Amino acid sequence: MAVQGIWSGTISFSLVAIPVQVVKAVSPGRISFRTLHNKDWSPLARRMFCPKQEQIVLPGEIIRGYEIAPDKYLPITDEELESVSPERSRTIEIVEFIDMDEVDPIYFDHPYYLVPAKGGEKAYRLLAEVMARTNRAGLARFVLAEREYLVAVKSTEGALTLFTLHYSEEVLPADGMAPKAGRIDAKGQGRMAKSIGKMMADFDPGKYADKRREKVTELLKRKMKEQAPVEAPTMEEKESEGPPDLVAALEEVMRDMKRSR
Amino acid sequence: MSRNIVEIGGRSISLSNQEKALYPSPGFTKAQVLEYYGRIAAFILPHLEDRALTLKRYPNGVDKPFFYEKRCPTHHPAWVQTAEVVGDNSRPITACLVNTLEALLWVANLASLELHVPLARAGSPKTPDAMVFDLDPGEPATILECARVALILRELLSRLGLAGYPKTSGQKGLHVFVPLNRQDATFDDTKQFSKAVAVIMQKNYPDLVIARMAKELRTGKVFINWSQNDASKTMICVYSLRAREMPFVSCPLEWGELEHLSKLGDPDKFQVIHAEAIRRAEAMGDLFREVLVKEQRLPHI
Numbered sequence: 001m002a003v004q005g006i007w008s009g010t011i012s013f014s015l016v017a018i019p020v021q022v023v024k025a026v027s028p029g030r031i032s033f034r035t036l037h038n039k040d041w042s043p044l045a046r047r048m049f050c051p052k053q054e055q056i057v058l059p060g061e062i063i064r065g066y067e068i069a070p071d072k073y074l075p076i077t078d079e080e081l082e083s084v085s086p087e088r089s090r091t092i093e094i095v096e097f098i099d100m101d102e103v104d105p106i107y108f109d110h111p112y113y114l115v116p117a118k119g120g121e122k123a124y125r126l127l128a129e130v131m132a133r134t135n136r137a138g139l140a141r142f143v144l145a146e147r148e149y150l151v152a153v154k155s156t157e158g159a160l161t162l163f164t165l166h167y168s169e170e171v172l173p174a175d176g177m178a179p180k181a182g183r184i185d186a187k188g189q190g191r192m193a194k195s196i197g198k199m200m201a202d203f204d205p206g207k208y209a210d211k212r213r214e215k216v217t218e219l220l221k222r223k224m225k226e227q228a229p230v231e232a233p234t235m236e237e238k239e240s241e242g243p244p245d246l247v248a249a250l251e252e253v254m255r256d257m258k259r260s261r
Numbered sequence: 262m263s264r265n266i267v268e269i270g271g272r273s274i275s276l277s278n279q280e281k282a283l284y285p286s287p288g289f290t291k292a293q294v295l296e297y298y299g300r301i302a303a304f305i306l307p308h309l310e311d312r313a314l315t316l317k318r319y320p321n322g323v324d325k326p327f328f329y330e331k332r333c334p335t336h337h338p339a340w341v342q343t344a345e346v347v348g349d350n351s352r353p354i355t356a357c358l359v360n361t362l363e364a365l366l367w368v369a370n371l372a373s374l375e376l377h378v379p380l381a382r383a384g385s386p387k388t389p390d391a392m393v394f395d396l397d398p399g400e401p402a403t404i405l406e407c408a409r410v411a412l413i414l415r416e417l418l419s420r421l422g423l424a425g426y427p428k429t430s431g432q433k434g435l436h437v438f439v440p441l442n443r444q445d446a447t448f449d450d451t452k453q454f455s456k457a458v459a460v461i462m463q464k465n466y467p468d469l470v471i472a473r474m475a476k477e478l479r480t481g482k483v484f485i486n487w488s489q490n491d492a493s494k495t496m497i498c499v500y501s502l503r504a505r506e507m508p509f510v511s512c513p514l515e516w517g518e519l520e521h522l523s524k525l526g527d528p529d530k531f532q533v534i535h536a537e538a539i540r541r542a543e544a545m546g547d548l549f550r551e552v553l554v555k556e557q558r559l560p561h562i
Contacts, residue, residue, distance in 0.1 A: 232475070242453050243561065243562055253417055257420065
């Protein structure tokens, strides 16, 4: 299978090094729309606007500022930000193995597949199989696009998957979310367990589809049959009518033509 | 798949699926498509000559999916001439040149019912040898409105000292070709000129003409598509079949005929079917021959 990776390098721990590519594991199912101008169907572009001067600000005039207090900023340059970016790295170094059951799903951010590169197939299979059997995952640091992520490498149906994890300080505390502790009687517990037990099923995500997406797709199909699409004007049409000499000549000819009719 | 080998000009061509109805409604078969192109060859070949062909193939007939092919299929016979031209992503591609009867029949045998060519020859891709006004009616306007626009255009051009030549698109519109055949012609000039003409026509006939691309503006009007005057664009070649329900042809007309048809007021009467196209060409000669030879210079530009 030819896949387009977003990163390639090796995944390693102790004496093991497996060449891999990182590829996307999910693609967003959302149907996206362009914004258009309802006068001439031109697709709209975003521009940065200075509300004070009431004008569009060009890219060369835009800098970053860290807001210290209202209307007080600390300007910061791209170079300064870059100086604190992690160094690019070609390895995903597993620093420890953990039990997957210990990781609350709240930490999972974004999933990727790891695809073995040439020569890495055997070690890849071995690692995937052992981790699957033992329900283990490797914890590693991973640098992607100038950010360092904490990641878990686990096994999903024979393939290695990589999840970027939220750092613990990103996860908001659950304090105050749950009601205060109180007495729960055994009878209530039993009833609840029974109702849940009755509704137990194997996890089968294929049963559920994004209903809105389906409906939007249906709507688009229907509209495609019913009406012709609108078309944005080409950019060139914003120019003048043409060379002044020619325009003058054409106007004169047109006048003569209409007069002689 | 049935095949028969035919000998043409000392070349043998393997023709496949001759009995397949590429136009199912009239039952017009591939053999008839080949026969049409064989008989029109003397008239169409000079217009195809040395132009990078875009194939528009309908392998399963006009009511089934088609595809464009700018590249000459890699399995082309050695005797099909080719040229290196600039493709869509400004990368060079190898395109077919239809310079011989064999090449024409080979292309037709690929079910390329429609033959599209640029306004410039492959050897001088930046030099258009004609300027074109592509008149495209927006419903409920029809070819009748196109004819009105074409006749106004004819007068406008003639007052500027230019001769234009009309043909049906074979679909719903008309094309007016203004031959240039000069080495100093540029697409910049033809585009500016045709656009200025389109804009002035729109200004003077706002209920009839639109010079802008936006589809919803076209309703009931004729869109003068000046943007076809571009090195990257192709036009349906004169005498090419069109992939519509019936095997209509993009056929040259005389101005007098256009006036007459315009008075008759029946849009269907403009359409020229394959047999009629051959009969006309054999009786009248190539009404588009001037497009290939007449030298004209665009004034005021």
